[in-house]
Amino acid sequence: MALEDRNRRGLKRLLRSFNYAISGLGYVIRHEQNMQIHLASTIAICGLAWFFSVSATEWVLLLLVMGGVLTAETLNTAIERTVDLVTEDFHPLAKRAKDIGAASVFIFCIIAIIIGAIIFVPYFINIL
Numbered sequence: 020m021a022l023e024d025r026n027r028r029g030l031k032r033l034l035r036s037f038n039y040a041i042s043g044l045g046y047v048i049r050h051e052q053n054m055q056i057h058l059a060s061t062i063a064i065c066g067l068a069w070f071f072s073v074s075a076t077e078w079v080l081l082l083l084v085m086g087g088v089l090t091a092e093t094l095n096t097a098i099e100r101t102v103d104l105v106t107e108d109f110h111p112l113a114k115r116a117k118d119i120g121a122a123s124v125f126i127f128c129i130i131a132i133i134i135g136a137i138i139f140v141p142y143f144i145n146i147l
């Protein structure tokens with residue numbers, strides 16, 4: 020957001036914020052291979068949920084964890100770019116910050132896999 024707009028309010032500022040968010044999302048999707056993998060997984064999981072006609076509660080849980088993974092990856096990319104802005108040299112703290120950012124995505128992925136298994140395994144067993 021342009022610096023002079025920071026104290027302004029109203030629809031114009033809201034629309035600009037929306038545009039900046041879309042631009043950030045587009046960047047992450049275009050440049051981060053992990054985000055592309057997460058998105059492909061999200062589409063596949065939605066297809067599976069539709070195929071098995073999962074319940075509304077299960078949809079909510081799936082959407083929450085899928086959204087959580089995508090959000091964690093987006094924030095992790097922001098951390099990576101911020102670290103790159105601070106230093107391009109090897110630095111133990113840069114490594115620490117990036118590794119911890121990556122850990123946050125990893126944690127959410129593990130939780131998503133566990134919740135996905137809890138929801139889908141009974142459906143798979145049913146069609147066997």
Ligand SMILES: Nc1ncnc2c1ncn2[C@@H]1O[C@H](COP(=O)(O)OP(=O)(O)OP(=O)(O)O)[C@@H](O)[C@H]1O
Pocket residue numbers: 051052053099106107108109110111113114115117118121
């Ligand atoms: N400036 C740095 N100093 C020390 N270690 C770094 C630095 N930059 C990256 N690393 C190490 O290399 C790893 C990979 O960093 P990189 O910036 O390539 O991110 P990435 O995990 O490959 O993510 P992506 O490919 O999604 O951008 C980091 O997790 C960190 O351990």
